[in-house]
Amino acid sequence: MSLRIGSSAPDFVAETTIGRIRFHDWIGQNWCVFFSHPKDFTPVCTTELGSMAKLKGDFERRGCKVIGLGIDPVSSHLAWSADIEEIAGAAPDYPIIGDGDLAVSKLYGMLPADEPVGNGPRTAHQNATVRTVFIIDPSKTVRLIIAYPMTCGRNFTEVLRALDSLQLNERHSLATPADWSRGEDVLLPFDWTDEEARAAYPEGWRAPKPYLRFVPQPR
Structure with a gap:
């Protein structure tokens, strides 16, 4: 599935670090930043999830929820959280989806639809394209998509700035x-x-x- 700006954000049910959610119900009438990473316990992603943890309150003050996604299971996300807090000074207190069957990654076009799940552990390089950011508005429309290479840490202050711009356009x-x-x-x-x-x-x-x-x- 190829998503573009203006596409309807696909709904799904997934296990997360706060339990099972239905995505659209969880968003409710809020804006949403949905961002993904290719592998737990990797260097760039460790810094990124910590950065988002420190900015989560700024997004919430703008009526925007934050949710992450990783290919690893929820148990791995929870274990990794301690490292993130140690390095960044803040632990992720937003939900992180465990997408071990790649269902959500494929639904959002992060991985090819025919990408095999496989029986063994996946490497970060197998998931290299799972480095995306989506901003979704309260009508569940995709308003922004950014994709990054694995070596380039994301600037979540820029995502916050983009949200400000989108909300300004929405109001005025x-x-x-x-x-x-x-x-x-x-x-x-x-x-x-x-x-x-x-x-x-x-x-x-x-x-x-x-x-x-x-x-x-x-x-």
Whole structure:
């Protein structure tokens, strides 16, 4: 299955570190960051899950739940948690899916549909493409997809920034420029006429080019 931005996020039932969940029911009316890693007790992933643990409160304050996925069983995720806390100073207190049968990984296009599960333990390299981040909105629509190579640790502050941008667009139909951070000027939609823009922003805008119209971020 090939997911794209705008696709419906597939539902599933899975075992996690907090018990069995049905994904859509667990999300409820929240936003969701769903991220995956290829193998427990590996160096890059250890730092990543700790980084997300420290940022979880920032996501929650934005009405966004966090959930992880790993190919290893739930028992392995729980055992690994102690290492993550030792290294990062924070243990994952968000659910992590145990996807030993690769069902969710294949459902979300992280692995080929015909990838065999096999009888022996899988290596991280067999799961190299299981390095993805999805942001899903309350209507269960995929709003962002990022895929990383195994050697590149993810920047979860950037995922938080992207969530801010998506939520700003959801509320105000505005766009964000490159390297934007919360509180900085934002962009009027390209397809708005000046008349439409003036109706929404009668105080005007800054326009270094006719198609590049900046306004202060709404509070």
